[in-house]
Amino acid sequence: MQNNNKSERVRSDEKIALLNDQVAGNGLISRRHLLGLSLAGAGGLVTSSVLAADAGLLTRPAWSMTPGRDPSEYGNPSSHAAQIKRLAPAPNAISPGTGASRTPLHLLQGTITPNSLHFERHHSGVPDIDPAQHRLVLHGMVRQPLEFSYEDLLAYPMVSRVHFLECSGNSGGNSSGASASDGSAGGIHGLLSCAEWTGVRLSTLLDEAGVAAGASWITATGADAASLGRSVPLDKALRDVIIALYQNGEPIRPEQGYPMRMFVPGWEGNVSVKWLTQIKVTDGPANFRDETSRYTELLPDGKSLQFTYPMGVKSVITSPSGQMTLTRHGLHEVTGLAWSGSGSIRRVEISADGGRTWADALIDADQRELALTRFRLPWLWEGAEAVLQSRATDSAGNVQPSRAAWVAQYSPANRYHFNGIQSWAVSAQGEVKNVYA
Amino acid sequence: MQNNNKSERVRSDEKIALLNDQVAGNGLISRRHLLGLSLAGAGGLVTSSVLAADAGLLTRPAWSMTPGRDPSEYGNPSSHAAQIKRLAPAPNAISPGTGASRTPLHLLQGTITPNSLHFERHHSGVPDIDPAQHRLVLHGMVRQPLEFSYEDLLAYPMVSRVHFLECSGNSGGNSSGASASDGSAGGIHGLLSCAEWTGVRLSTLLDEAGVAAGASWITATGADAASLGRSVPLDKALRDVIIALYQNGEPIRPEQGYPMRMFVPGWEGNVSVKWLTQIKVTDGPANFRDETSRYTELLPDGKSLQFTYPMGVKSVITSPSGQMTLTRHGLHEVTGLAWSGSGSIRRVEISADGGRTWADALIDADQRELALTRFRLPWLWEGAEAVLQSRATDSAGNVQPSRAAWVAQYSPANRYHFNGIQSWAVSAQGEVKNVYA
Numbered sequence: 116m117q118n119n120n121k122s123e124r125v126r127s128d129e130k131i132a133l134l135n136d137q138v139a140g141n142g143l144i145s146r147r148h149l150l151g152l153s154l155a156g157a158g159g160l161v162t163s164s165v166l167a168a169d170a171g172l173l174t175r176p177a178w179s180m181t182p183g184r185d186p187s188e189y190g191n192p193s194s195h196a197a198q199i200k201r202l203a204p205a206p207n208a209i210s211p212g213t214g215a216s217r218t219p220l221h222l223l224q225g226t227i228t229p230n231s232l233h234f235e236r237h238h239s240g241v242p243d244i245d246p247a248q249h250r251l252v253l254h255g256m257v258r259q260p261l262e263f264s265y266e267d268l269l270a271y272p273m274v275s276r277v278h279f280l281e282c283s284g285n286s287g288g289n290s291s292g293a294s295a296s297d298g299s300a301g302g303i304h305g306l307l308s309c310a311e312w313t314g315v316r317l318s319t320l321l322d323e324a325g326v327a328a329g330a331s332w333i334t335a336t337g338a339d340a341a342s343l344g345r346s347v348p349l350d351k352a353l354r355d356v357i358i359a360l361y362q363n364g365e366p367i368r369p370e371q372g373y374p375m376r377m378f379v380p381g382w383e384g385n386v387s388v389k390w391l392t393q394i395k396v397t398d399g400p401a402n403f404r405d406e407t408s409r410y411t412e413l414l415p416d417g418k419s420l421q422f423t424y425p426m427g428v429k430s431v432i433t434s435p436s437g438q439m440t441l442t443r444h445g446l447h448e449v450t451g452l453a454w455s456g457s458g459s460i461r462r463v464e465i466s467a468d469g470g471r472t473w474a475d476a477l478i479d480a481d482q483r484e485l486a487l488t489r490f491r492l493p494w495l496w497e498g499a500e501a502v503l504q505s506r507a508t509d510s511a512g513n514v515q516p517s518r519a520a521w522v523a524q525y526s527p528a529n530r531y532h533f534n535g536i537q538s539w540a541v542s543a544q545g546e547v548k549n550v551y552a
Numbered sequence: 553m554q555n556n557n558k559s560e561r562v563r564s565d566e567k568i569a570l571l572n573d574q575v576a577g578n579g580l581i582s583r584r585h586l587l588g589l590s591l592a593g594a595g596g597l598v599t600s601s602v603l604a605a606d607a608g609l610l611t612r613p614a615w616s617m618t619p620g621r622d623p624s625e626y627g628n629p630s631s632h633a634a635q636i637k638r639l640a641p642a643p644n645a646i647s648p649g650t651g652a653s654r655t656p657l658h659l660l661q662g663t664i665t666p667n668s669l670h671f672e673r674h675h676s677g678v679p680d681i682d683p684a685q686h687r688l689v690l691h692g693m694v695r696q697p698l699e700f701s702y703e704d705l706l707a708y709p710m711v712s713r714v715h716f717l718e719c720s721g722n723s724g725g726n727s728s729g730a731s732a733s734d735g736s737a738g739g740i741h742g743l744l745s746c747a748e749w750t751g752v753r754l755s756t757l758l759d760e761a762g763v764a765a766g767a768s769w770i771t772a773t774g775a776d777a778a779s780l781g782r783s784v785p786l787d788k789a790l791r792d793v794i795i796a797l798y799q800n801g802e803p804i805r806p807e808q809g810y811p812m813r814m815f816v817p818g819w820e821g822n823v824s825v826k827w828l829t830q831i832k833v834t835d836g837p838a839n840f841r842d843e844t845s846r847y848t849e850l851l852p853d854g855k856s857l858q859f860t861y862p863m864g865v866k867s868v869i870t871s872p873s874g875q876m877t878l879t880r881h882g883l884h885e886v887t888g889l890a891w892s893g894s895g896s897i898r899r900v901e902i903s904a905d906g907g908r909t910w911a912d913a914l915i916d917a918d919q920r921e922l923a924l925t926r927f928r929l930p931w932l933w934e935g936a937e938a939v940l941q942s943r944a945t946d947s948a949g950n951v952q953p954s955r956a957a958w959v960a961q962y963s964p965a966n967r968y969h970f971n972g973i974q975s976w977a978v979s980a981q982g983e984v985k986n987v988y989a
């Protein structure tokens with residue numbers, strides 16, 4: 116149906132105009148071109164099919180000739196989009212249910228992750244919990260211990276907040292240099308998702324129980340077979356932690372802790388204890404297994420950092436990204452996601468020449484606290500080799516480090532809290548690969 | 553497990569304090585109580601189970617004793633939440649595929665509608681479109697007609713925006729007084745949803761095609777068997793209309809127009825043509841069937857209003873709402889949704905005495921343009937009869953009308969664009985019903 120050569124749709128006079136608007140090396144174009152100018156030029160020119168359409172003579176596809184299916188109770192994606200799924204491993208034969216599935220960031224758009232594609236990380240699989248039988252007990256250093264059923268919690272005042280969630284081990288392959296060179300953005304960075312979470316403030320429940328003098332921490336435990344537990348300082352618990360009951364409007368999914376999850380905004384995902392069944396108010400951390408043997412950062416001198424909760428300022432270009440191939444010369448949109456566990460995203464810069472020159476990307480829509488932020492910038496690619504990078508700065512002034520600067524901070528064995536800059540190499544043939552630039 | 557009488561959890565001294573904070577008649581309490589004070593008191597007091605938990609002696613449920621299931625590729629809700637589904641009719645035997653399913657607003661929280669629960673309204677069912685075979689043709693009064701494949705459009709610069717979508721006929725039963733008295737909020741008002749839509753600005757494509765002098769409208773047609781068509785003034789088309797390709801991050805669902813939909817923010821849903829296959833630039837509206845025989849508002853004098861696109865300022869309390877029963881005296885959260893096709897929500901007032909007195913609700917989180925907004929207010933209910941109402945005001949100063957004021961504007965036969973105030977009567981037994989107060 117395409118009756119033109121798309122690789123020639125950016126005319127030479129347009130190219131000259133575009134290059135006058137270059138804002139950084141190797142083809143990065145002013146972001147004002149995203150604000151209304153039409154420069155993609157990917158559409159095909161048509162003549163005959165338009166005339167036929169106007170005359171009602173166009174051959175109509177089968178789906179236009181007969182009624183489609185009825186409305187339904189719970190919808191599903193098109194069968195033609197079945198390739199858009201989480202990157203899930205083969206079942207774990209040694210430790211059933213243990214493992215992760217990753218959000219296919221490179222196949223998605225916007226900032227909200229649909230519930231069916233939110234990443235998972237389990238330490239003993241997904242329990243099938245009957246909410247009528249589930250209880251949350253709040254005890255320890257309180258005036259009055261309390262027990263809540265699911266129905267009890269539904270009766271409390273709630274808040275709704277859009278927040279990212281990122282596993283502490285996300286992008287870990289890039290810390291060691293172990294990620295496959297053809298890794299996709301989702302394959303490398305997909306332990307990252309974002310949703311609107313709704314639930315009851317933990318402070319509301321703590322206030323009702325009455326926190327005793329001298330209390331300074333809480334510890335939380337899940338009802339999964341791993342009894343996963345984590346400790347959180349009391350000031351954070353009172354500030355913005357919620358007992359999440361809803362995710363993007365509907366009850367949270369089993370993989371995210373149905374019927375209830377302690378959601379800790381901006382902090383490593385493991386702290387947001389799923390299938391929450393106990394909160395104990397204490398005067399110190401519990402030093403659970405997942406805050407001693409794991410989820411600590413090994414330093415060059417052999418010591419470890421513990422309780423390093425907030426996720427670092429970070430960004431990743433999701434398109435073009437690993438496993439993609441640019442099939443035409445001309446304008447492309449460079450787009451991706453940025454986030455920080457210490458506030459909102461203030462700025463995202465993009466480089467097409469491996470970090471020699473940088474240009475500011477356009478931040479699309481909201482710049483919310485502790486939420487994914489979408490960035491975009493036009494890029495004129497005419498077949499030259501390129502290395503695409505993005506660098507985020509957050510509202511606290513933190514700047515995403517280079518991979519080398521990040522690696523220098525830790526022991527080579529550390530794979531937690533990697534937030535170094537991602538480099539995507541684009542070959543002259545348009546193939547995009549993960550590199551350690 | 554509950555070893556206390558919940559109906560007595562708000563103590564008499566607390567009640568006196570609460571009533572000092574009453575902000576409108578019949579128990580509406582200052583919204584500051586949503587900002588940290590613990591007053592729900594729904595949790596049960598515990599002693600023995602807490603001691604057992606501390607000693608590790610609590611009987612653990614079955615799901616805590618064995619590993620759960622592995623990570624998966626595309627997740628689903630818990631089987632225990634299976635009652636949360638769209639309100640779908642029996643299949644239409646006379647006109648297959650024609651009809652609607654409604655979002656169960658009363659069972660959801662926050663502002664984002666999960667894709668599987670977004671309302672549907674079809675005029676000839678849901679076509680199963682192969683995106684590789686689908687084309688969008690842009691023609692008419694343009695310098696150069698263009699044809700776009702799905703892959704073509706994916707290459708264009710995109711924008712992401714959170715917007716509500718509401719069917720023009722939403723809440724129509726309340727205009728005629730025909731809604732069942734036990735109708736749920738979703739059953740009456742559920743032709744309403746909200747999502748993050750991502751796609752290509754229509755202005756980008758029109759700019760590439762080159763709009764001819766004298767053009768003032770566009771007309772859009774879908775690839776469904778109904779060939780549903782609508783006309784949109786060119787200034788709106790250039791302002792904020794997008795060709796939506798993604799919905800909450802993933803490709804839009806078949807029910808919402810996969811692979812592409814013309815999304816027209818703030819306007820009656822029917823204008824957002826699904827399965828978009830043609831856009832024609834013209835110098836006047838097409839007067840399609842769905843803008844002549846339908847989707848016009850009949851006036852008392854027998855004339856009709858045509859092209860009344862923006863949806864009115866509106867709100868609905870989703871809890872407590874029809875079909876619910878309050879099972880305990882004490883504090884409840886009154887919560888619901890507000891929206892306007894003419895801007896953002898500036899204010900929502902709530903009445904518990906059928907409109908005699910009003911109190912400002914708390915607007916939770918973002919107040920975005922043309923998006924659903926969540927409101928909340930505490931309510932102390934001690935068994936008195938009540939009529940709960942909400943009244944929204946938008947950023948343009950429009951105030952949601954009473955049902956009587958709305959009805960007076962139109963012929964009794966008109967069922968489009970109903971935005972009158974919803975009244976939920978609460979009986980002494982706690983039963984909540986739709987009434988025409």
